[in-house]
Amino acid sequence: MGGYGVYVWSAYAIWLAVMIINVVQPAIKSRGTLKRLARSINQRAKQT
């Protein structure tokens, strides 16, 4: 990278980390939401 490696690679590393975070986080959130909704719906079903 002609002496600029530190800057170029750290920019790309940060970019990659952000790209991964933004896919993983909603995936985890989606799973959590589905579970939570399932629990509350089951509870309501038991009560009635």
Added chain:
Amino acid sequence: MWTFFHKLGSPPYFYRIAGRLIPWLGWVCAGLLVAGLYGGLVLAPPDYQQGDSYRIIFIHVPSAWMSLFIYVLMAVSGAVGLIWRIKVAEAIAAASAPVGAWFTFLALITGSLWGKPMWGTYWVWDARLTSELILLFLYLGVIGLHSAIEDRRTASRATAVLSLVGLVNIPIIHFSVEWWNTLHQGATVTKIGAPSIDLSMLLPLLIMALGFKLYYFMVLLMRSRVEVLERERGSVWVREVVQTG
């Protein structure tokens, strides 16, 4: 065409279609990003002035474009939600803010890592940099306001107004390099006339930009699906979705 849009406005239909689109977007996006990275980091020659440091352009410029694009999309879908009370539009606006904030952060951080070797400083209060920083604060303001209001529909209405007001910053960012004397270089691609960049660099840049756009749409759909579920949690279709898994 119109019936398709009408259907898309219905939360269960949107939820299903989005779920089917996400893997496709993911694979095409991954392919584009790999191709763009290969073209930008391996095939493209070093710049005659900036050497290899310019290679940050392949993530910096698409991030900056996305930060503007997402803001406009967020404000427009916020307005659609505000005017026609379309729940899916509200969910899309709410789901856009965090992704937009991340891309703004990326544009700023990669820009500062490019600025250090080229300008000799990580940061300078130049019109382009400052207006982009204001954009980050606008995004954070939208996110903060949205999470501060408990009722999601009220939150959507309030954030839609805020994002519409902030829309004035978008042309300021874009034209800042022309209106003021900035350290930041002028436009090389989005200007009148031919882009002043060689094809071997322009092509990977455009491929990366397209990859970024698909990436955003994928993350947007993932986030707005969750958003729609939350907003519709009392309804019959959500119960069906949750129970069938």
